Amino acid sequence: MSDGTTANGQAPAGDAAVIHIRDLAFRWQPRDPVVLALDELVVERGEQLFIEGPSGSGKSTLLGLLAGVSVARQGEVWVLEQRLDAMGAAARDHFRAHHIGYIFQMFNLIPYLSMVDNVTLPCRFSTRRRQQALQRSPSLEAEALRLLRHLDMDEPAFHRRPVTALSVGQQQRVAAARALMGSPELLIADEPTSALDGDRRESFLRLLFDECRASGSTLVFVSHDRSLEGLFQRTIRLAGINGAVTTSAAGG
Amino acid sequence: MAVLGLAWKSLVNRRATAALTVFSIALSVTLLVGVDRLRHEARASFANTISGTDLIVGARSGGIQLLLYSVFRIGSPTNNIAWASYRDLAEHPRVAWTVPISLGDSHRGYRVMGTTTAYFQHYRYGRDRALAFAAGDPFDDLYDAVLGAQVARQLGYRLGDELVVAHGAADVDFTRHEDKPFRVAGILEATGTPVDHTVHVSLQAIEAIHVGWQGGAPMPGFEVPAERLRTMDLTPDEITAVLVGLTSRMAAFQVQRHVNDYPAEPLTAILPGVALSELWNLMAVAENALLVVAAFVVVVGLVGMLTALLASLNERRREMAILRSVGARPVHVFALIMGEAGVLTLSGIGLGLALLYGLVLAARAVMAQHLGLHIAVTAPGGGELVLLGAVAMAGFVVGAIPAYRAYRLSLADGLSIRV
Numbered sequence: 001m002s003d004g005t006t007a008n009g010q011a012p013a014g015d016a017a018v019i020h021i022r023d024l025a026f027r028w029q030p031r032d033p034v035v036l037a038l039d040e041l042v043v044e045r046g047e048q049l050f051i052e053g054p055s056g057s058g059k060s061t062l063l064g065l066l067a068g069v070s071v072a073r074q075g076e077v078w079v080l081e082q083r084l085d086a087m088g089a090a091a092r093d094h095f096r097a098h099h100i101g102y103i104f105q106m107f108n109l110i111p112y113l114s115m116v117d118n119v120t121l122p123c124r125f126s127t128r129r130r131q132q133a134l135q136r137s138p139s140l141e142a143e144a145l146r147l148l149r150h151l152d153m154d155e156p157a158f159h160r161r162p163v164t165a166l167s168v169g170q171q172q173r174v175a176a177a178r179a180l181m182g183s184p185e186l187l188i189a190d191e192p193t194s195a196l197d198g199d200r201r202e203s204f205l206r207l208l209f210d211e212c213r214a215s216g217s218t219l220v221f222v223s224h225d226r227s228l229e230g231l232f233q234r235t236i237r238l239a240g241i242n243g244a245v246t247t248s249a250a251g252g
Numbered sequence: 253m254a255v256l257g258l259a260w261k262s263l264v265n266r267r268a269t270a271a272l273t274v275f276s277i278a279l280s281v282t283l284l285v286g287v288d289r290l291r292h293e294a295r296a297s298f299a300n301t302i303s304g305t306d307l308i309v310g311a312r313s314g315g316i317q318l319l320l321y322s323v324f325r326i327g328s329p330t331n332n333i334a335w336a337s338y339r340d341l342a343e344h345p346r347v348a349w350t351v352p353i354s355l356g357d358s359h360r361g362y363r364v365m366g367t368t369t370a371y372f373q374h375y376r377y378g379r380d381r382a383l384a385f386a387a388g389d390p391f392d393d394l395y396d397a398v399l400g401a402q403v404a405r406q407l408g409y410r411l412g413d414e415l416v417v418a419h420g421a422a423d424v425d426f427t428r429h430e431d432k433p434f435r436v437a438g439i440l441e442a443t444g445t446p447v448d449h450t451v452h453v454s455l456q457a458i459e460a461i462h463v464g465w466q467g468g469a470p471m472p473g474f475e476v477p478a479e480r481l482r483t484m485d486l487t488p489d490e491i492t493a494v495l496v497g498l499t500s501r502m503a504a505f506q507v508q509r510h511v512n513d514y515p516a517e518p519l520t521a522i523l524p525g526v527a528l529s530e531l532w533n534l535m536a537v538a539e540n541a542l543l544v545v546a547a548f549v550v551v552v553g554l555v556g557m558l559t560a561l562l563a564s565l566n567e568r569r570r571e572m573a574i575l576r577s578v579g580a581r582p583v584h585v586f587a588l589i590m591g592e593a594g595v596l597t598l599s600g601i602g603l604g605l606a607l608l609y610g611l612v613l614a615a616r617a618v619m620a621q622h623l624g625l626h627i628a629v630t631a632p633g634g635g636e637l638v639l640l641g642a643v644a645m646a647g648f649v650v651g652a653i654p655a656y657r658a659y660r661l662s663l664a665d666g667l668s669i670r671v
Contacts, residue, residue, distance in 0.1 A: 060668060069576065069666035090581055097579020102667065110571055112265030113258075124254035125579035178578070 017078070018186055018218040019043035019066060024075030025244075026061060036061045037243035038075070041236070045185075048209060048219040050229055053238030059222045062238065063190055066220065067100055068092030080185055097126035101179030101217070103189040108175030109163040115153075118163055119144035119177045122184075129182025136183075147177040150214075151207050168195045169204065176208055183215040191223045205231055255584045258575075259591030266564070270596060273557045277600025280546075280553035281643055282607040285636055287546040289608075291539050292635070293627050297378065298532055301445045302495075302524050304376030305351075306504050309333070309341060309511050310493040312518035319527040322353065322493040324446045325363040329355070332490035337516055341494060344510065346503040349374050351495040354458045354488060357417045357429075362403045364417050364451045366458030366488075372398075374497055377445045387411050388438030391454050394482055396437035402448035404439045411436050417451070417461060419469075427469065429461040432478045442620075456486035496521075550643055554650045557596050561589060561654035565661065572662040586659040593651020600647070601640055605632070 021041040025034045036058040043049050053059050064070035065077050065084070069092075072085040080099055084092055096102075101122070109118045120140045123130035130140065137143035148154050151173040158166065163174065172192050179187050189208070193201040205228065212219045221232065229235050263270045302308075302323050310318045311331035320326040342350045351374055354366035369390045372383050388411045391398055399409055409415065413436045419427040434453060442448055460481045464471055476484075498507060504523060511521035572585050609629065616627050632640065 064666055064668070067577070067667055093576075093579055093581040096577075100579075102577040104574070104577070104667075107570055108574065110258075110574055112262045117261070121575075122578040124258070125584070 016045050017042045018045050018047070018080060019220070020076075020078040021065075022076045022078075024065075024072055024077065026058075026065065026070070026072050026074070030073075034244040036065075038062075038241060039243070041241070043218060043220060045218055046213075046216065048212065048233050049221065050232035050235040051220065051222045051238050052224065052226055052229060052235055053222070053242075054224050057239040058242045058244065059224075059238060060190070063188055063220075063222060066186075066188060067102060068096050094126075097122065098128040099185050101181070101184040101187045103172070103175045103179045103187070103192040105191040106168060106172070106195045108178070109166075109171055111162070111164050113163065115148070115159055115161075115163050115166075115174055116141055116144045118174055119147060119181055121178055122181050126182065129184060131182075133182040144177065144181065147180055147211070148174070150211055151177050153177065169200045172196065172204060173207070176204070176211070180211050180215055180217065183217065185217060187212055187217045187219045189219065189221045191225075192221075193228065194223065194225065201228070202231065255580070255587045256591045259588050259595060262588070263592055263595055269560055269564075273560050273596050274599045274603055276556045277550075277553040277597060277643075277647070278603035278607055280550040281601050281604025281640070282611070284543075284546040284550050284639060284643070285604065285632070286608050286611070287542050288636060288639055289612075289627070291542065295532060295539070297444060299525060299528050300378045301528060302375070302377060304374065304380060304497065305495045305524055306498040306501060307496040307508060307511070307521045308493060308524055308527075309496055309519055309521045312520050315520070315522040315527045316531055318493065318520055318522055319524065319531060321355065322495075323524065325355065325365070325450060329492050332492055333494065333519065334517060335487065335489055335491065337514065337519065338491055338494055340516070341496070341511065344507060346499050346507050347496055348499045349497040351375065352455060352491040353493050353495065354455055354490075355492045357419055357458065357461070359403075359415055359417050359451045360407060362400070362407075362449055362451055364397075364453060364458075366453055366455040366491075368455060371452065371495075374495070375447070377443050377447070381443070383443065383447065384441040386439045386441045388436070391437050391452065391457075393435070393437070394454065394457055394460060394486075395432060395434050395478070396453070396457075397434040398438040398440060398452040399436055400440055400446075400448040400450045400452075401442035403451055404436075409436050409439070411439065415451070417453070419462075419465070431475065432461045432481075444620075455488055455491070459486040459488045460484075550646070553600070554597075554643075554646055557593065557600075557647070558650050558653060561593060561651070562657065565589075565654055565658055568658070569661055569665055572658060573665055573667055576662055576665075577667050582659050582663050585662040586655045589655035589658045590648070590651050593647060593655065597644055597647025597651065601643055605640075 019041065021038050024036065024038040026036040027034050051059065051062070061070065065072055066079060068079075068084050068087070071092075075085070077084045079095070082095060084095070087095065110121070113121065120133075120143075123133055123140055133140055133143040137146055145154060153170060153173050158170070163171065166174065172195070175192065179189075193204055196204060208219065209231075221228075308318060308322050310322055311329055311333060313330050317327065321329050338350070338352055341347060349370060351367055351371045353371070355363060357364040372390045375383050386401065388398070397415060403409070414433045415436065416433050417429045419429065434457070440447060460478075463476050463481060463484070496507070498504060508521040508523070511519050575585060575588070612627055612629055616629070619627060
């Protein structure tokens with residue numbers, strides 16, 4: 001989907017894409033080699049995209065750019081029609097707070113917060129997500145419990161236990177509930193299933209798909225595990241489109 | 253701010269370490285404020301070793317020397333005052349009362365002081381506290397003695413016990429007034445002043461035990477039986493010093509000048525408060541050194557907090573990354589650690605004050621009884637608030653170190669979690 005390319009500083013005309021990357025060449029330091037080079041990457045609204053790549057293919061670099069933690073000095077990174085590489089650091093942090101849910105590979109939870117406090121955490125940093133959560137439920141806690149229930153985590157026994165006592169699979173479902181809290185437009189998942197075994201992997205993904213659909217979120221799922229590919233609408237092989245991989249295997 | 257709630261929960265989660273840190277800060281704060289309060293009380297108590305007395309008059313000498321021998325029973329007078337001069341002073345229109353005192357003898361290391369019963373009436377210490385009797389009454393009979401609290405406790409005297417006074421400050425056999433033993437008629441409450449270390453007898457008794465003595469030794473063949481002395485005129489020829497109360501404080505300088513210019517013999521009059529603070533200033537170095545040591549203890553307490561916070565940072569990098577992923581800015585990470593340092597410091601100060609007040613409440617009765625130090629339970633004063641403010645400031649400065657480090661770490665780490 002590479003319609004309408006325009007001048008810098010403006011979203012590509014008529015582009016409803018959630019992510020639009022153009023002519024990107026990313027290096028950590030100006031003198032370092034390029035670790036991620038993308039001519040064009042477009043993710044449409046509501047898509048559930050699988051980005052497959054072995055380690056070293058630039059996955060983490062790409063996620064850092066999409067989340068606004070790293071900045072591209074060459075090329076354009078548009079997320080939700082905002083150009084991240086032109087924003088300041090604080091603006092990118094606000095943007096992430098408002099629009100992006102993020103799931104790590106593992107150890108997603110803050111050990112000193114309860115399960116519900118972990119889920120409502122994004123609302124501490126974003127009034128937008130707080131308001132959106134409150135549109136769905138009468139209170140933040142109710143919304144957290146609603147999401148947890150959808151992810152099969154509503155056993156009252158879980159609520160009293162410290163989150164560190166949960167199994168890895170349970171922790172990942174709490175992390176998913178947190179990422180979905182306040183309906184962010186974009187959900188980024190960085191190998192969230194790699195610590196789960198086969199059956200749980202698939203059931204976790206189905207729950208994630210359902211919730212993303214219900215809240216209208218776009219899902220970008222990154223993994224090296226090709227066996228998950230069939231569950232997604234579309235797959236991108238990062239190694240194939242990353243122009244930097246052929247010359248250098250650095251990054252990852 | 254949202255992050256302060258997190259800081260609190262984080263501390264509650266690590267409550268064992270946090271409690272220890274708070275406790276060590278609290279102890280150091282207790283010590284600091286306690287030392288400060290004690291030194292103010294000690295200064296006030298010292299300045300009030302003698303109060304209510306407007307002038308002390310003695311033979312011509314330095315003010316501190318006169319103060320030392322007349323109030324602290326340290327050293328000896330260079331000369332005495334003639335009884336006639338004393339009577340003349342007592343008749344001065346601006347003089348309300350006088351208490352003559354006569355020193356020179358001792359009992360087992362404690363000074364014996366001859367005086368009149370007016371002493372028990374007019375002597376004041378502390379904030380206008382009068383002498384009180386723990387047992388017995390002022391001396392009535394010629395051979396009655398009233399003991400200071402320390403004398404009675406150390407030597408184990410009770411009412412009715414007999415004691416023998418020795419001539420001079422050294423207690424050696426051949427200079428004892430063995431033939432004229434005294435009876436303990438009264439024991440005073442502890443005052444925390446030199447009164448506790450004094451044996452009080454009447455002026456007449458001092459005169460009586462020296463009848464037949466010359467040049468500091470009894471003259472053979474001139475011993476006078478104790479009972480015969482009761483019939484003699486025992487008005488002394490000389491006394492050591494006089495405590496003077498005036499009709500009005502305003503007259504102090506006028507009477508002081510009158511005494512210093514007294515034509516019949518060279519005399520010195522001092523204002524006890526002025527002389528006391530001169531004496532205290534000689535000791536101010538030790539007092540300040542104590543406060544400096546206490547301040548260093550606070551630094552040690554805060555360094556303990558610094559260590560605890562810095563040590564926890566590495567294992568908290570994952571937590572920082574999670575916070576960043578939900579939109580926390582590096583400033584939030586800074587505020588989180590800063591908030592923890594703030595909570596630890598302020599709780600430490602609060603607990604420290606609570607400990608101090610608990611200690612003061614628990615110990616004040618004992619301190620008053622044994623040391624004569626009366627510590628008032630009052631809200632922290634201006635100087636203490638400055639100290640507490642300084643501790644809080646130091647806590648925030650110390651907290652900024654790990655907070656800044658966490659800030660740098662979270663900037664460098666971003667969302668990638670390193671363990």
